[in-house]
Amino acid sequence: MSAVESVVTGAGDRVVFDRHGAAGAPAALFIAGAGPTRADDPVTTETARLLAERGFQALxxxxxxxxESATAGPISLERELDAIAALADSAAAPVVLVGHSSGCAIAMLAAARVERLAGLVLWEAPLGLFTAGAPDWWAGVERHLDxxxxxxxVAAYMVDMPPEWLEQLRQSPDYPELVLSWIPDGRALAAVESEGAAASLASLDVPVLAVVGTETFPGMAAAADAIAAAAPHGASEELAGAWHSWDPEAMAARLAVMLEG
Structure with a gap:
């Protein structure tokens, strides 16, 4: 069972979401990285559907x-953090934040705003993987934005990523304006690297699971281990998945274990 709903954030943004399962059940709140909408992210939607079948809630x-959460102009990190807090409140239940890629850094910064936080699951966080470091990388992107x-x-954002990803983006009807919604990703990655993962995770008294796929890019496993070491209740694992995307059945099963507490 799923329903299309919306929340209005503290910043006044209307955020549209699919609620899979019933409000009040333990919940997973998925935080995409730079780019995807829910309409073009079938892997996350399928994972959410499988979680709902297990009796949980997924947003x-x-x-x-x-x-459908479109709005004009650049998006600040603060507005994105407000959105996550509002969505978590709408669950009316304990919430596990599930970050994907740069969404991991956003999840780490949002964790303190989630009143009933039950855990973090961070899929292939690209921390420590930028050639000159995330702060320098993001400063270069911002110079172009300014x-x-x-x-x-867009090209500067994608500098260390597979070139075919950039070519795919150029086919989007939202190119190049889509980069305006990547600002929270860049600022979050830069902030987490600059301050250190422990600054976001050391005070969390919940499980923090850093996950990589069975086929992944160089450095991802080391980044996951570093995140796990920075959290009081941290762990890193390998899960079925390839090239930055998880297997829905495997992820749903792993999230169910965490949501069961």
Whole structure:
């Protein structure tokens, strides 16, 4: 069972989401990385559906500035954190934040705002993987944004990623304006690297699970181990998945174990 709903955040943004399962059941709140809307992310939707079949709740939203949560102009990190807090409140239950890629850094920063936080699951967080470090990388992207050079900003954002990903983005009807909703991702990655993962995780008295796929990019496993070491209740694991995407059945089963407490 799923339903399309919306929340209005403290910043006044309307965020549209799919609620799989019933409000009040233990919940997973998925936080996408740069780019995806829920309409073009079938892996997360299938994972959410499988969790609902197990009696849990799963929330899949269009991040601020994307899809049905569209709004004009640049999106700040603060607005995205407000959205996560509002969505978590709507669950009316304990919530596990499930970050994907740069969404992991956003989840880490949002954790303190979730009153009934039950845990973090962080899939392939790209921390420590930028050639000159995330703060320098993001400063370069921001220089293009400040100059209104959106195509150059997209290219700068994607600099260490597979070139075919950039070519796919260029086919999007939202290119290059889509980069305006990536601002929270870049600022979150830069902030977490600058301050250190422990600054976001050391005070969390909940499980923090850093996960990588069975086929993944160089450095991802080491990044997961570092995250696990920074959290009081941290662990790192390998889960079925390939090239930055998890297997829905495997992820749903692992999330169910965490939601069962």
């Amino acid at each position: 899949v939203h269009d991040r601020v500035g994307r899809g 100059a209104g050079e959106l195509e150059q900003a």
